[in-house]
Structure formats: structure tokens, C-alpha cells
Amino acid sequence: xxxxxxxxxxxxxxxxxxxxxxxxxxxxxxxxxxxxGFRVAGASGRVFxxxxxxxxxxxxxxxxxxxxxxxxxxxxxxxxxxxxxxxSAEVLRPAASDAENVNDTSKEVLAQTSEFGLTLLNIPExxxxxxxxxxxxxxxxxxxxxxEGDMGQAVACLAPAAVATAISLWGSxxxxxxxxxxxxxxxxxxxxxAIAEPRALFDPFELQTTAVKTESGYVLNGVKSGVVRxxxxxxxxxxxxxxxxxxxxxxxxxxTAGVTIEADPSMGLRAAGLSRLILQDVEVSADAILGxxxxxDYRECIRLSRLAWAGLALGTxxxxxxxxxxxxxxxxxxxxxxxxxxxxxxxxxxxxxELEGMRLVTLKAASRAEQGLDFAREVALARRLTSxxxxxxxxxxxxxxxxxxxxxxxxxxRWYRDLRAVGLMEGAVLV
Amino acid sequence: MINLETPRKFRxxxxxxxxxxxxxxxxxxxxxxxxxxxxxKELDLLASLVDGMGDSxxxxxxxxxxxxxxDEKDDQAGKGKVKNGTNMSSVLSIIEMxxxxxxxxxxxxRQGLGNSAIASVANDExxxxxKGTWAAMAITEPSTGSDSAAITTTAVKDGDAYILNGxxxxxxxxxxxxxxxxxxxxxxxxxxxxxxxxxxxxxxxGIRVERLEHKLGIRASDTAVILLENCRVPAENxxxxxxxxxxxxxxxxxxxxxxxxxxxxxxxxGCARAALEDTREMLAKAGxxxxxxxxxxxxxxxxATFIAMEADWEAALLLTLEAAWLADNRKPNSxxxxxxxxxxxxxxxxxxLRCVELAxxxxxxxxxxxxxxxxxxxxxxxxxxxxxxxxxIVARRLLNLSSAQLR
Numbered sequence: 001x002x003x004x005x006x007x008x009x010x011x012x013x014x015x016x017x018x019x020x021x022x023x024x025x026x027x028x029x030x031x032x033x034x035x036x037g038f039r040v041a042g043a044s045g046r047v048f049x050x051x052x053x054x055x056x057x058x059x060x061x062x063x064x065x066x067x068x069x070x071x072x073x074x075x076x077x078x079x080x081x082x083x084x085x086x087x088s089a090e091v092l093r094p095a096a097s098d099a100e101n102v103n104d105t106s107k108e109v110l111a112q113t114s115e116f117g118l119t120l121l122n123i124p125e126x127x128x129x130x131x132x133x134x135x136x137x138x139x140x141x142x143x144x145x146x147x148e149g150d151m152g153q154a155v156a157c158l159a160p161a162a163v164a165t166a167i168s169l170w171g172s173x174x175x176x177x178x179x180x181x182x183x184x185x186x187x188x189x190x191x192x193x194a195i196a197e198p199r200a201l202f203d204p205f206e207l208q209t210t211a212v213k214t215e216s217g218y219v220l221n222g223v224k225s226g227v228v229r230x231x232x233x234x235x236x237x238x239x240x241x242x243x244x245x246x247x248x249x250x251x252x253x254x255x256t257a258g259v260t261i262e263a264d265p266s267m268g269l270r271a272a273g274l275s276r277l278i279l280q281d282v283e284v285s286a287d288a289i290l291g292x293x294x295x296x297d298y299r300e301c302i303r304l305s306r307l308a309w310a311g312l313a314l315g316t317x318x319x320x321x322x323x324x325x326x327x328x329x330x331x332x333x334x335x336x337x338x339x340x341x342x343x344x345x346x347x348x349x350x351x352x353x354e355l356e357g358m359r360l361v362t363l364k365a366a367s368r369a370e371q372g373l374d375f376a377r378e379v380a381l382a383r384r385l386t387s388x389x390x391x392x393x394x395x396x397x398x399x400x401x402x403x404x405x406x407x408x409x410x411x412x413x414r415w416y417r418d419l420r421a422v423g424l425m426e427g428a429v430l431v
Numbered sequence: 432m433i434n435l436e437t438p439r440k441f442r443x444x445x446x447x448x449x450x451x452x453x454x455x456x457x458x459x460x461x462x463x464x465x466x467x468x469x470x471x472k473e474l475d476l477l478a479s480l481v482d483g484m485g486d487s488x489x490x491x492x493x494x495x496x497x498x499x500x501x502d503e504k505d506d507q508a509g510k511g512k513v514k515n516g517t518n519m520s521s522v523l524s525i526i527e528m529x530x531x532x533x534x535x536x537x538x539x540x541r542q543g544l545g546n547s548a549i550a551s552v553a554n555d556e557x558x559x560x561x562k563g564t565w566a567a568m569a570i571t572e573p574s575t576g577s578d579s580a581a582i583t584t585t586a587v588k589d590g591d592a593y594i595l596n597g598x599x600x601x602x603x604x605x606x607x608x609x610x611x612x613x614x615x616x617x618x619x620x621x622x623x624x625x626x627x628x629x630x631x632x633x634x635x636x637g638i639r640v641e642r643l644e645h646k647l648g649i650r651a652s653d654t655a656v657i658l659l660e661n662c663r664v665p666a667e668n669x670x671x672x673x674x675x676x677x678x679x680x681x682x683x684x685x686x687x688x689x690x691x692x693x694x695x696x697x698x699x700x701g702c703a704r705a706a707l708e709d710t711r712e713m714l715a716k717a718g719x720x721x722x723x724x725x726x727x728x729x730x731x732x733x734x735a736t737f738i739a740m741e742a743d744w745e746a747a748l749l750l751t752l753e754a755a756w757l758a759d760n761r762k763p764n765s766x767x768x769x770x771x772x773x774x775x776x777x778x779x780x781x782x783x784l785r786c787v788e789l790a791x792x793x794x795x796x797x798x799x800x801x802x803x804x805x806x807x808x809x810x811x812x813x814x815x816x817x818x819x820x821x822x823x824i825v826a827r828r829l830l831n832l833s834s835a836q837l838r
Binding site: 067137302353368 | 432433434435436437438439440513515519723724725726727728729738739741742743745746747749750752753756767770773774819822823825826827829830832836837838
């Protein structure tokens with residue numbers, strides 16, 4: 001099983017769902033204020049107390065190969081997805097429009113997801129997390145369920161989990177002991193996995209953000225983009241090109257001198273508070289390199305991040321399919337529901353067909369990842385499908401609603417903007 | 432637990448099927464593409480091999496009659512447990528066979544679509560009586576294609592027999608098979624519910640092959656026009672229930688398709704895989720490197736196109752396996768079967784054609800097989816329900832609309 005019982009206990013005992021009656025939380029949502037157009041120094045943030053490592057880092061076990069073709073999630077997975085879907089429908093969906101307007105996700109929403117233990121799904125039990133085994137499939141199912149509510153807020157909620165997962169998967173013992181306890185605590189640090197750089201034809205294996213070796217460590221220079229809630233973030237895991245070594249992940253605390261955050265409001269995902277992270281002669285110590293800086297770790301990080309984006313596309317795609325299915329049956333033209341016309345009905349059928357196809361390929365990639373099989377090919381294919389057909393679903397969704405699809409009275413135009421992100425984002429989320 | 436790898440218990444059998452397919456089918460691919468209508472005698476030996484495997488229970492559903500089979504033993508053994516059964520193994524086997532040659536697969540003795548129909552709708556007595564027959568399937572008529580409910584071939588009860596009259600076209604293996612499953616109506620005024628299928632042995636007087644078609648692809652497979660003129664068929668050869676149940680309507684006859692559509696999807700998946708494999712080799716020789724980690728848009732057009740084709744292929748494969756998995760686990764799969772057929776049919780055709788384009792005059796030439804696969808693949812988006820019919824089925828299910836609402 002991918003998840004320990006601890007997760008289920010935590011979800012089952014979470015008071016949020018019963019007590020707050022969910023919807024109410026969104027009415028009194030507290031935001032930091034509109035988040036566009038600022039340029040500030042990194043959040044002063046907390047001081048992470050350095051802990052000296054005592055040996056080998058803890059790693060999650062792989063899931064074993066069952067040998068049986070099966071599309072049924074485990075009972076644990078069904079339960080987690082059930083709770084998150086409810087949260088997604090009752091909280092994220094109604095809050096989506098407000099969150100988008102202020103370019104941020106409310107503190108209540110973030111607090112609720114950390115209460116579910118979202119950050120902890122990939123942190124080993126011995127480090128305060130909730131997991132026994134590695135489950136990329138659970139990660140995909142969770143991303144899908146969140147994005148069915150709202151992709152922007154889903155990304156904001158998953159961003160700290162991405163950093164926690166990275167440290168848990170590749171960090172040294174010292175790094176795990178230094179950072180992970182905070183992610184297992186009550187006050188989870190806002191944090192972001194920053195890989196992308198703002199230029200056309202960006203390739204995560206050809207980074208322009210550099211790390212130059214000095215006597216005491218490294219000096220970092222460059223600009224990263226697609227950084228989730230950058231102005232709040234206290235910890236970054238950043239993709240940098242280490243001189244003579246190639247792309248590597250490095251830990252950067254936001255209070256480090258030379259770290260600047262610039263708002264980068266984009267076409268969609270506005271609730272994720274996308275920002276740029278500007279690194280100007282930022283000095284970090286030699287042990288800031290995540291783990292041993294293995295090229296294979298970086299490669300795996302890119303793949304798992306793309307997998308998470310594929311998972312998000314599945315959720316938003318599902319939202320479109322359900323929404324247009326209702327719409328075409330109730331909207332009439334020429335005296336009957338437009339669903340009675342093949343030109344309309346076939347578009348809906350094709351949305352369903354492509355969505356199911358990309359879902360299966362994404363799940364295959366995830367199940368190979370957690371079984372320790374090579375999954376480079378499957379991730380590439382899932383990314384291609386979710387990018388191509390995810391966007392097709394977005395644009396057809398708007399088309400099916402006609403003029404109604406183009407206005408903000410319906411959420412479909414937001415899904416259209418969000419779905420464009422899927423094939424081009426790197427980093428930010430991780431399963 | 433979610434896992435989309437090939438079931439472990441089928442892996443050795445698939446390897447075997449692949450070797451057989453390579454030796455018996457692929458090796459003779461071009462020969463029978465060029466010699467349309469000549470009997471592929473190499474298949475006789477293979478067919479007896481498949482029969483033998485079926486009889487000894489080692490076939491893992493290698494044959495056409497395995498789909499939708501009611502395997503009681505399996506049912507009890509697998510109660511409450513996820514099962515990978517004969518629907519899955521049949522699809523996997525067909526993928527290997529069609530990787531080698533779709534036309535020759537369709538020409539396999541005793542593995543006709545009629546055999547799948549018998550397996551799906553015949554009663555136990557009929558299953559026993561028709562064992563070992565090679566049954567073709569006759570539905571389409573000159574003026575009735577996708578609207579199979581509108582067929583005009585009639586069956587009139589006369590004592591202990593039915594008298595069949597009509598013309599059937601596009602009967603796969605119509606000449607080589609020794610019997611034909613014929614769709615005919617008992618009473619045109621009662622619509623779909625009155626359509627029944629009959630197993631008509633070709634030895635009976637009144638049934639004959641009128642001519643064979645010359646085709647774009649799958650030339651190894653014979654496609655016949657069959658005439659029924661006062662053909663007297665024993666009443667006990669009516670497959671399934673002879674009563675006209677207006678409530679149940681077409682469902683019985685259509686049930687066959689839920690089982691055979693994943694198989695045809697599997698044919699498209701196998702054929703497209705062949706094209707992808709050869710094209711990959713040809714591209715490699717031309718110096719194209721395909722890197723799954725680097726963004727496709729930073730790679731060559733050929734590499735990006737290849738990744739895009741592989742992605743569509745993988746989606747088609749998994750949709751096909753999903754439809755089979757649902758059937759094996761006794762879950763409704765009508766919509767998923769149509770999804771698989773729609774996706775596999777269109778991408779199978781698209782992939783093979785694009786492979787020819789990438790390979791240039793090399794791919795267009797008869798020196799390579801990819802041009803042949805791009806001709807073969809077209810039929811897979813047409814027979815057993817066209818692309819448009821599949822979309823219609825998916826849309827009706829999805830939107831919960833009747834055939835009167837969404838026509």
C-alpha cells in the first residue's frame with residue numbers, strides 16, 4: 001500500500017470538514033491583498049535550525065509489482081480521493097473566482113490542505129510524515145481531485161508538498177532533519193520548487209541560472225519563473241547549472257541576501273501567485289546542494305513534476321467534461337437541446353475519449369514510477385497528451401458554450417487559461 | 432492497486448504469440464498482399480496449433496471464440512478478486528498477430544468474427560454443435576451499412592426451418608469459411624427486435640458466394656458478396672432466443688459488438704505498432720535522436736512527431752486494455768469499448784499514414800511494409816462500427832440520450 005494508516009486517521013479526524021461547514025470558510029477568506037506588480041526581497045521568514053546529519057538519509061520503499069493489470073485504486077486511495085474531491089467541490093470551486101481576482105490562495109484553504117496532510121504524503125513516517133511507501137499514483141490522484149475544483153489553488157496547495165517531497169526523495173540526512181520537521185508541523189513553510197526560466201524553448205536540461213563554486217560554497221545567479229507564491233515562500237528548491245556538473249537542485253532560503261521576488265501574473269493559474277525568483281550573487285554553502293547533486297535525481301525531479309502537471313490536467317479536464325455535459329443538455333437552439341446535434345455531441349464524446357486516454361497513460365507513468373521501473377517514456381507521452389488534448393478540451397469547452405464560454409460568468413474560460421499551462425510548466429509541483 | 436503493466440501470467444504467452452506471428456504472418460505479408468484472393472495455406476498449420484492450444488486450455492484466449500466467453504471456473508476462482516482473463520489475453524494476442532499482419536489474422540481458419548458472435552450469443556447446445564466451424568459474419572447489405580437495424584434480408588419460419596432471402600456484402604472470409612452468421616429480420620415491421628442471427632452452413636442449397644472484392648488493404652483476407660436465395664436453415668441454427676422481445680430490442684444482437692470492438696481496436700494498435708517500430712529504425716538511420724526528457728518542441732520535427740504518435744498509440748492501447756479489463760471483471764464496458772475503437776481506429780490510421788510521410792519514398796515503396804500498413808489500417812476505422820458510429824455510441828451513453836434524441 002502506498003499510504004500508511006496515519007494518513008487516513010488524520011483525514012478522518014480532521015475537524016475542518018465537519019466544523020467549518022466548508023463553504024463558510026471561503027466567505028471569510030483572508031488574503032494578503034492583491035498580488036500583482038510587486039517586487040520585493042524574499043520573505044524574511046523563519047530560520048531553519050541546522051541539524052547535522054548522522055548518516056544515511058531515509059528513503060521511502062518502492063511499491064512492488066502486483067503482476068495484475070488493475071485500474072481500481074486501493075481502498076486507502078479511494079478514501080483520500082473521496083475526501084479531497086469533497087473539499088475540492090465544496091471549497092476550491094466556489095473560492096476559485098475570488099482567489100483568481102487577488103492572485104493568491106486564502107490562508108484558510110492552505111491551512112485546510114495542510115491539515116489533510118497533503119504535504120506529508122511523501123515524507124517517511126520516521127521523519128514525522130505519513131508514508132511508508134512511495135506512491136506516485138496517490139500523488140496523481142490527489143492532484144487530479146484538487147484540480148477538478150480549481151487548478152490555480154491546487155498548485156498553491158501542492159507547492160510546499162513539492163519541496164517536502166524533493167527533500168524527502170533526494171535530500172541528505174542533514175537536510176531532511178533540518179527542513180522536514182517544519183513540513184510535518186502545524187505551520188508549514190510556504191515554499192516553491194523553481195525550475196523554469198523565462199525564455200522561449202526553455203529546456204530544463206540547459207539552465208542559464210548558474211552556480212559558480214567558491215571557497216565556501218556557491219554563488220548563484222539567474223532568473224527563475226513559474227515560482228508559486230514566491231513572495232510568501234520561505235524556502236526554495238532551485239534548479240541551477242553547477243559549473244562543470246550540469247543541472248542540479250539547490251536549497252535556497254528566502255532570507256538569503258540577493259534573493260528578490262517579482263510578481264509575474266500570467267494567463268492563468270492566478271491563484272497560485274506565480275512569481276519570478278531573481279538570484280543575484282546569492283551565496284549558499286556547499287551543503288545547500290540537495291543530496292549529492294546526482295544528475296539522475298534532477299532528471300527524476302523533472303519527470304515527477306511533469307507527472308504532477310499531467311495529473312492536474314486530468315482534474316481540470318474532468319471539470320470541463322462535466323460542465324459542458326450539463327450545459328449542452330439544457331441549452332436549446334432550433335427548438336431542441338443542442339446535445340441532440342451530432343456536431344455538438346461528438347465534441348463532447350471526443351472530450352471524454354481523449355480525457356480517458358490521457359488519464360490511463362498518466363496513471364501508467366505513475367504506477368511505473370512507484371514500482372521503480374523506467375518511466376521516462378511514459379511521462380513524455382502523458383505530457384504530450386495532457387498538453388495537446390488538455391488544451392483541446394479547454395478550447396472545445398469554451399466553444400461548446402459559445403459566447404457564454406467567453407465570459408467570466410462561467411468557469412470554462414478560466415479552465416481554458418489554466419489548461420494552457422500544462423505542457424509548458426516545469427517544476428512547481430511534484431508527485 | 433493501479434497497475435497498467437502487461438499481466439505477469441500472460442507475458443510468456445505473448446512472447447510466444449509474437450514469435451508465431453513473425454514466422455507465420457509477417458513472413459508472408461507482402462506475398463499475400465500482392466496475390467489477392469489466393470489462399471494463404473501457411474495458416475492451416477497455425478490454425479491447428481491454435482485449435483490445439485484452445486482444446487488443452489493453454490490458449491489463454493488465443494482464438495476468436497474466447498471473447499465474452501462464460502468461464503464458470505474462472506468466475507468462482509476469482510470471486511471478489513481482480514481478474515485478468517480471456518478478454519484481456521485475446522486482445523493482447525490479436526495485437527501481436529496484427530503487428531505481423533491484419534489481413535492474415537482475419538484469414539485465420541476457424542477464428543472468424545462469426546465465431547466471436549457464436550461465443551457471445553449461442554446457447555450451450557449450439558456452442559457444442561458448432562464447435563470447430565469456421566464462421567464468417569454477414570451483416571452489411573448493399574444499401575445498409577452502419578444502420579444495421581434497417582437490414583432487409585428476411586427469415587420466414589417454415590415448419591422446422593427458416594427460409595432466408597437477401598444479399599450480404601463485405602463478408603470477411605466469406606469464401607473460405609464453412610459457415611456464415613447471417614443477420615436477418617423475422618418481421619420488418621417490428622424493427623430492431625425482430626433481427627436475429629442464423630448460423631448458415633455453406634453446404635446448404637441456396638447460399639452462394641457471388642464474387643470477391645478487390646480492396647485498398649487487407650488483401651490477404653477475402654471479402655465476399657453472399658447471396659441467399661430461398662436458403663432453408665434449420666430452426667435450431669437461430670442463435671440465442673427466437674422470440675421477438677420488443678422491450679429488449681437490439682441489445683442481444685449488439686452485445687456481440689461490446690466484445691468484438693476491443694478486438695478490432697487491438698488490431699489497429701498492433702498494426703500501428705508495426706509502423707512505429709519500422710519508422711523508428713528508419714529515422715535512426717537518418718540520424719534522428721528521440722529524447723523523452725527534453726521538451727519535444729526543442730527537438731527535431733521528426734522526433735516531436737514520433738513522440739506525439741507514440742502518445743496517441745499508448746492512449747489507444749490502454750483504452751483497449753481497459754475495455755477488455757472491464758469485460759473480464761464483469762463490468763459494463765459498452766462505452767469504453769466504443770472509446771477504444773474510436774481512438775484506436777483513428778490513431779491507427781493517422782499514425783501509419785504519417786509514418787509513410789516521414790519515411791518519404793522509402794516508406795511509399797513496396798520495398799518496405801509501412802505503405803501496406805497504412806492501407807490496411809483504413810478498414811479498422813470502418814468495420815465493426817465506423818469512427819462516427821463509435822462517437823455516437825459514446826455520446827449517447829455519456830449524455831444519457833436515446834437513439835431517437837441523438838440520431
